[in-house]
Amino acid sequence: MPRSLWFFVFTAVVYYLQHIPGIDAVLMILLASMWPIIAINLGFAGIAIEATSGTISRAWLCLPLLYFGGNLVLAGISHYQLWQLERRVEAANTVQSLPFPSGGALVVDSTQPGIGGLPEGLIGRYDIPVVYQISDAPKGAFSWKITAGSLCQTRYPKNGAVFGYLENHKLIHGMCTYRREEAPPRDAVKLAASAPIAHESFFLPYEEQRITITDGRDRSIELIYAQARPLTWFPMPFGGCFRGPGDAKSACIFEPLRVFVTPAIGPIGNTTDLVASTLNLTPSRASTRRQRIEAEAIPAVLRPALPF
Template sequence: MKLPKSLWFFVAAAIAFLLQLLPIPGIFLMILTASAWPGFLVNIGFLGIAVEALTRRASFYWLIVPTIWFGGYAAVAWRDHLPLQRLEQDVARRNASASVDFDPLRQSLVLVSKAREMPGSPPRAGLSLDEQEIVAALSAPVIYIRDPATARSQFSGASHIAIRTVDRLLCDEMEEPAFRNAGILTFAIFDLDGSGTSRMEDRDSRFCALGLPEDPILPPIEVERSQRESRIGLLPVSEITVTATMPDGTRRRMYGGSVHPLPWFPKPILGCALDSGAAAWRCFAHFSRDDVPLSPVLGSRFGGDDTAPALVQMLGVRRITAATRRGADSSMVLAKARAVQEHAIADATAKLDKAVDEDMSAPIGYGGLDVLLDRTDIIRPRLASIVEAMERSAAVNGTARDNVRQMLAMVKRLPPELVEPFRERIDVVDHYVRGR
């Protein structure tokens, strides 16, 4: 029986895959998206076999092979698409009662952030895209963020960050280390276009967001976004839920997400790529799948940064734009910032005194003394005691050693004339700590 010439496409597909098994040529092929080549060649091969069989350039029986490939695939894809309409209707029905009676004058809006940090770590340096857009889009005077993974002590006694829209000049002032070291954070405001990226041209030139360690006073409505992966048969489903917990404990939920059915035409992916997380060269073989949102509000964006439009609909608030955005009263925010700074200085001073006078193993926390950097008025009367405490604890492992490192960083920032009488002793401690 005469073999179809189109079988050479399968040989080429095998070569394209085998070359990717080797990391050195595989890296260059990865840049050229070679993982799509074998699938493309396989489809061309099956189509070529069908053409050759129909034109009698090969036995007619060869038509069975592409029929099984495309027909079997179409049957599985049809099964994937069967539940789509039912799932969309179910989400729409459940979201019909998802509205929340939110009044920013009587309630606080609290975003429960994802636990991205380890307990005791320093305050976060930025907002997620989701949080960025919520701050940019919602017409609430203040939005609180609570991160379950961040220790209360890192926020000068507060377990929340209060985010307010303020004049950019105030943010510029808050960029000073004296404020940043007290846990006061500044963020740019981007009017995102829904693409999942923040571009410099979308940055608001008049306003920014200022984050202060501050707990809500009004009864909180806590909002949390969760995602769960599941399957209906072979169909992968990404379920997204935005839950609003009211002050009385009742919950309102908005549902969404996306399903990932097979497209009607097969798109096999066979290749290898560098797994940078595990520092390994990994190979894979699967069919490409589509991304079909179950809700026009929640789950319709690449990357999942879609909580803002869901909250606008849920809370019934007005969505603001760059043209309608207004900033909080700068004098009020500045007074709060100075109070936070004073609280942080008092807290750090108390921790320093406890460590120096009582127990060098008492936890100060990551960057717990940073707010005292350049505070000569506080460090000068304690300098002799600090040097003595460092000498006692330089050889002790654990928390005491960490505290010595922080005190060394603080002492090294002092004017040379203050440090000179203790220079040799400080150098010995520094050399010992570095050597360990």
């Protein structure tokens, strides 16, 4: 018998212990649910090494071949379904277009997940001076813009907040992101997302949202945004028990760990670029617009906020 089978015995014992109150909490803190990834893979790899070295019969090679080869087949099916999902979403989004009006304003309703960072992404990477945001915070209407100069040195500006501006993961000296309490114009282009709809599947579980963009003349388009969790090419068996606050006992699972959440919106890999492409916004890093931003900084700060 292969000595590597002890890795599977160890995995089974740890998984059983996680069903016992008290011990389950300790093992949860020790991340015992992640141990099967190491133990089971070491077990099958050990069997392969023992079989090829002649320690055990070569017939045992069937187990690691089935394990690792079977995972490749399952991952291939999962990624093929991801490719199909990407093509469907891309085909639906490609035909959608709503050119952004010159001098217009964009309002992002970020009360749903998935588009929370959209205002910062648009003003930093596209030629749009300001984006408004509606959130579920007590003071729920804000304007976002990139600014430069003395305002960036102000720690607590009136009715606003200043954040360092990052571009290509680097902090740009003398420039900052300025968020201010400000109501958007009534005729602004409005963007809102639906609640995510979960599609459960062993091969490809994913969540899908509809992003609706409406202009001031009641024209609207609908985009699709999806996030999928395909199977990994390397097997990652995950098993453990978890107890939430107030739960009488732990809930136990044993399944493939899906580490990476993949946006499934075709070649455009994020909501910022998807929305910008649909609105025909011009790509332009804020640092390349610095001279114009500095010229507009003082009037923008002095301009009073619109009343609610």
